[in-house]
Amino acid sequence: MAQSPSHSFKFVAKSTVDSNSIVRGLRIQVAAIDRDVAVFDVHSMNERIDLSLSSRKTSMVLANAFGGVALFLASLGIYGVLAYVVAQRTREMGIRVALGSTRGAILGLVLREGFKLVAIGLVLGMIGAVSIQKAVANEIYGVRPLDPLVLATVMAVLAVVALAACAIPARRATRVDPIVALRSE
Secondary structure: OOOOOOOOOOOOOOOOOOHHHHHHHHHHHHHHHOOOOOOOOOOOHHHHHHHHHHHHHHHHHHHHHHHHHHHHHHHHHHHHHHHHHHHHOHHHHHHHHHOOOOHHHHHHHHHHHHHHHHHHHHHHHHHHHHHOHHHHHOOOOOOOOOOHHHHHHHHHHHHHHHHHHHHHHHHHHHOOOHHHHHHOO
């Protein structure tokens, strides 16, 4: 300090006591030594970590927003594909019902087709996650790129959204009137 009085220096204190009481005590002790020395920019370690990550928080919020939009668009896509498939197979569904198929069997048929597409998408997503893990490793804080809990949660959320997207066309398929379906071309 005597060699370079214009520069500031930093203290780091580790304690189990409340950080505010440490700061007060530090200010009192520094003032007792020299009243002209200012104690400023005092933060706890958690605050320091938050400050260092604040620049990434915006990009993470944007990534979460884009992820939400992508999830919504994926559910719309699944719904659209299955609605189209059900519309194209209305006649087949009518024949199945006329031959004695139950509504549960029709529902299961449509849901199985939807989950085949979802399963393929989840497998391709896992392959994509494995292939870009090194690029993503530097962008996320506190989570490993292939964290099993995170991957399982994401896959579960996607499966639930896919089930919801499949449910509407599947329910519509169970309501096919066999007579109307057989008469229409």
